Amino acid sequence: MARGHVVTGTGLDRVAALGAELVPRRELWADVSSKTARKLVRAGVETFATRGFHGTSLRDIIAGTGLSTAALYVHFRSKEELLFEISHRGYTVSVEIVDAASAMDDPVEALQVLMYAFVRWQAEHHTVARVVFYQNDALNAEHRDALLVLRRDAERKVRVLLRRGIVAGAFADGDVRGIGAALLSLGIDVARWYGPRPSGSPDELGRLYSVLALRAVGVLD
Amino acid sequence: MARGHVVTGTGLDRVAALGAELVPRRELWADVSSKTARKLVRAGVETFATRGFHGTSLRDIIAGTGLSTAALYVHFRSKEELLFEISHRGYTVSVEIVDAASAMDDPVEALQVLMYAFVRWQAEHHTVARVVFYQNDALNAEHRDALLVLRRDAERKVRVLLRRGIVAGAFADGDVRGIGAALLSLGIDVARWYGPRPSGSPDELGRLYSVLALRAVGVLD
DNA sequence: GTCTATAGGAAGATAGAC
DNA sequence: GTCTATCTTCCTATAGAC
Structure with a gap:
């Protein structure tokens, strides 16, 4: 590639190292109440x-x-609640990644690390992410609203980061609104196309x- | 914005004018066999x-x-065939846009016009596009394969355009593969988030x- | 080409035994 | 907490009259 440090890769190893730390390594369903419930969650992810x-x-x-x-009804109130359990976890992880990256000082590095971590998570967990980001319409209004709060929060934080970069003269x-939406859009859509033969x-x-x-x-x- | 002709807007009016010509203005369902079939297609789009x-x-x-x-069974063999009718039309439009833009001489202008026209179509017909690009899994294998051919064709043509720009020293x-996928990804995802209050x-x-x-x-x- | 009526099956969720 | 059995509802698709 042709243009300076952005693409020559020196910085990219550092971004990858920092970004990898932000991708949660803990078992994704560790918080789910029981072993059987986790089994159902995992089965739900695959089928949904x-x-x-x-x-399904x-x-x-x-x-x-x-x-x-x-x-199933011992562990979840309904099929819909099983979906919410999955979706809520996914949104939470996304917000955590945005939070952690936003906490970095340099806005340039923060943006790179944010995108790296989010996209890497989307690709590694593309099955989960497909459910999280593409089945929201199947949730009831209350659950949908709960996720909307998290989504809005992440979007706002991305815009804050973008403004910080502009003020610093780096971007x-x-x-800001349009570009912020496009960046998240780019990351989310990975879940749609990243398949078995990536x-x-x-x-x-x-x-x-x-x-x-x-x-x-x-x-x- | 800060960086030269890319963002100052002079060129953007020209891109918008050229791009608008590529967005099909013909009634989207003009080819559907009968008036009743069109009514069903339109209802299918909304509900799907x-x-x-x-x-649904x-x-x-x-x-x-x-x-x-x-x-419905007078006009379509099944509910699935109604979906295919809709999806096939959408893919066809996408390929037509890519084709028309690719035919332009200047790769920089071609890329801009391609993106403008595709995104504008996605936004204007976001209801249709949601069905076209997010319900493929519901199609049977034969129909899914037929669309895959069109999708592969569009992807390949985007890559050809990118290589043309590189050879010309413009990009x-x-x-190429990754960036081409990202560009289409960006355009397709518009259908997911572009809602009633854009x-x-x-x-x-x-x-x-x-x-x-x-x-x-x-x-x- | 459109209707009413319905076949035939599968869906989500519950009852009650263990 | 798990099962089998089943309730009730809804589904896609078809039959046959007009």
Whole structure:
């Protein structure tokens, strides 16, 4: 590539190292109440991701778990609540990544690390992410609203970071709302297309997207 | 903004004018065989977009059309075929936009016009686009494969354009496959978030994204 | 081409035994 | 906490009259 430190890679190793720290390594479903509930959550993720919430029956979910459909109701109030459990966890992770990256001093580095960590997580957990970001319409109003709060929070924090970069003279002045939305959009959409035969590893994708993020904000180098 | 002709807007009016010509103005469902079939297609678009294919019943579709569920089977072999009719049209439009833009001489202008036209179409027809790009899993294997051919075609043509820009010395050398995917990803995802209360008009969004496309390829200016 | 009526099956959720 | 059995509702698709 041609343009300065943005793409020569020296900085990218550092971004990848810092970003990798922000990607939660703890078992994703550690907070789920019981072992059986976790089994159902994992089965729900797989089936919801491939057939969608409405395309998935209880019998699809329990297939392979050795459980009955009735067992689900011991651990969740409904099929919809199982979906919410999954979605809420995903949104929480996203907000945590945005928070941790935003806490960094240098806005340039913060933006790169944010994008790297988010995209890497989306790629590594693309099955989970597909459910988290593409099945919101199947939730009831209360649950949908709860996630909307988290989403708005993440969006706002990205805009704050962008403004910080502009004030610091690191990013070009511009449409903060539009560019912020585009950056998150880019990251979320990874879950849609990143499939079983991906064109690059989560790390490689994170590196590329961290560069694209800098270019999008018109980093002045 | 700060960096040269890319963002100062002089060129953007020209991009918008050229791009607007590529956005099909013909009635989207003009090719659908009969008036009643068109009515069903339109109803299908609305319901599939809000509740998804599997979340939509035949009774949801026909509600408000004055037709019965049986009427649908006169015009389509199944609910799935109705979805395919919609999806196929959307993919066709996308390929047409990519084709028309790719035919332009200057790769910089071609890329901008491509992004402008595609994003503007996605925003203007976000209801249709939601169905086209987010319900493919509900199609049968044969229909899914037919769309995959069109999708691959569009992806390949975008990569050809990117390489043309690199060879011409207009774009920075780089990860053509990854950046091409990211550009399409950015455009497609508009359909997911562009809702009833959008933050900008389709034209404004197209302009912004045409600038982001240039930045993504590292236009050397 | 449209309707009413319905077949035939699968859906989400619950009852009650263990 | 888990099961089997089942309730009730809703689903896609078809039959047959007009």
